[in-house]
Amino acid sequence: MAVKNVTIQDIADRLGMAKSTVSKAISGATDISEKTRERVLACAGEMGYQVKAKHVSYTKSIVVFIYGSIHYDKVDQFGYEIILGLQAAAAEHGIGVNITAISNAELKSGNYYSIVSGGNCEGAVFLGFKPHHVFIEHIRSLNIPLVILDNNVDYQLAARVGCDSAGGIRQMVQYLWMRGHDRIGFLGGEEDSIVTQERYQAYSDALKELGLEENKDAVRYGHFSAKGTRKRILTIAQTGVTAVVCISDLLACSAVQELEKAGYVVPADISVTGYDNLPVSEYSQPRITTMYQNRIHIGKTAFVMLQQMNSGISIEVVSLRPELIERESVKLIAKRILPEEDK
Template identity: 35%
Template sequence: MATIQEIADRLGISKGTVSKALNGASDISETLQKTVIETAVEMGYHKLRRPGGLRKLCVLIANMEYTEPHHFGHELILGFRQMAEPAGYTVEIVPATDALQASVSYDAFMLQHDYLGAFILGFSLSDPWMKHFPTSRTPAVLYDNYVSSNPCMASVGIDNREGMELAVSHLKRLGHTRIGYLSHALDSHIMQVRREAFFQSMRRQGLFADESLTGSSHYIAHCMEKYLPRLLYEQQVTAIICSHDQIANAAMIQCQQMDFRIPEDVSIVGFDDLPICAYTSPPLTTIRQNRLLLGKSGYYALESLLNGIPIGTLLLHAELVVRNSTNQVSYE
C-alpha cells in the first residue's frame, strides 16, 4: 500500500496537504482534493482501521427498493446492520445512482467518504462500477453478483442451482414433464444463473429442455403477452417456473384471464418468497431466500475481507415453500 508521503512526493506537495485532502479539510480546494484522491487510488492507498476510531461501512444499493418492510432490500440491509453495528461499525445507506457512478470511481468514492468496505445490492451488469470491481482494492461484498480473481471482492446469495433443482424436482414428482420458464431480461448475473440452472435441472431430471420453453423480457407485461401464450398453446406446458415472484404472480393472473385454472390446468412456481406470496390467488409455491440471513452473511464476508481473508463465494441453502399454486398434473 502506498503511504501519504509517497503520494505527496508524486504530486510535489507536503504530506500535511495530502492528509488534509484525504480527510476533506475545508481549506483544500475541490480541485486539489480530487487530484489527491485520484492519485491515492491510482497508487493503491487506502485507509486502515484504527482501534477506537470511527469505522464506517456503506451499503451501496441500485435498482432495488428497500425503504419499506415489504421491499426486497429491506431485510438484506437490516441483517447486515444487525451484525455490523454491534461490532462497532457505522453503516450508511447510499443509493448508487447512475449520476454518482459516472462522476467518480468506486475506489475514489470509498476513500473520499472514509468507507472501509461496502455491501453492494441490486447492481446490474451494465452499472458503471461493475467495470471497476475487477481491479478495485477496496473490500466489497456483492449480493447476487460475482467478480472473479479479485481477493478484495466476495459474493453472497442463496444456492440458485439448488433452488432450481428443488423447483423442477417438485414439479416432476407431481407428474409434470412439459415445464416452461419465464424470466426477467438477462442483463443481470443472477438472471443468467437461474436460467442456466433451469436447463441443467431439467436435463438432470431427464426432462425435455429447449429454448422454445423459455421467454425473457425487461417488462413483465411484454413477457405475459408474447411468451406466456406460446408456452400454453404452442408448447402445451403444464407447469411454469418463473425467475422471480412478480413474474409468477403476473403469470397466474394472466392464465386465469385466459381461462386456465391455477393449479388445476397450470402449476406456477416463483422464486424469492416475497411477502406477497402468501396472499396471491392462489398462494404461490416458491423458492425462499432468507434475506435477513443473507444480510448477516454479507457482513461475515466483508469482515473476512477486511481481516485479509480472501473469501470468494458464500451461498446459503435454498428452501422450497409449497403453497396452492402447484398440483398433480391433469390430463383431462
C-alpha cells in the same frame, strides 16, 4: 381524504399479536421465530407499512450501493431484509450502514468511488449490480473489501454472497416432476443477467437429468419485475406446458394474474412457481410455491464476510442454501419418487 399511515399497532391488531412482537419482526430482532417474522412481514407488506429511517451516528461505516430492481424501503421489497440483516450485524459492532442509490450515469462511469474513500469505510456491499472497473481501480490501493450480491468481480478483496441459485431451481424442477409435471416452461429476467443465466442453466440441466425434453418456445426472458409479463407468459402457456418456473416471486405473481385474465385457472390449468419468498407470494391468490432465500441471513453473512476480509482472510463465494416453500400454486397430477442418484 388523507390516507392513514399504517402503524405497528395496526399490524398487531390485524394479526392478533402483541405490538412488541410485531416491532421485533420488523426491526430484525433474533428472539422470534422465522415463521412469525414471515407472517408479520407479509401482513405489513399487504397493508402498505412504510419503514421509518433511523438516524444514528457511527465513527465507522459500511456503504451499501443499490441500483436497478433491488428496492429496500418497504417490508415487502427484496432488499429490505438484506439491509435489515446487515444493519443488525453491524450495529452489534458499533458500525453504521449508509445506503447509496446509484444513478444511470454513475453506473456507466463508475464515479462513485469517493463515497468509500473517506477513511472510515469498513467495506461496501453491492445490490443489483457489480462495481465498475473505474471504481475498482480507484479503491485498489485503499484495501477496501467488497461483497457483491449474486455477481462476480475480478478484484482480490471482492467476494460474492447469495443463495445457491442453481441448487434452488434444480430442486424446484424436481419438485414439479415429482408432482407429475413433464412439460415445464421457464420465465426469466434480463437475459444477460448472471442470475438469469445461472437459473436457466440449472433449469435446463435438471430437465436433462430427469429425461425431459426442453421446449425452447417455452423459455422466455424479460424483466425481474412484472413489466411485460403478459406476452411472455401467454406465449409459454400456448406451448402446452403444465407448469412454469419463474425466477422471481414478482414474475410469478404477475404471471398468475395475466394467465387468469386470459382464462386460465392456476393451478388447475397451469402451475406457477416463484423464487425469493417475498411477502407478496404469501398473500397472492393462489399462494405461490417458491424458493425461500433467507435475506436477513444474506445481510448478516455479508457483514461477516467484510469483517473476515478486513482480517486478512481470503473469501471468494459464500452460498446459502435455499428452502422450498410449498403452497397452493402447483397442481398434483401424479406422485413420483425421485431416483436416488438424482437426489
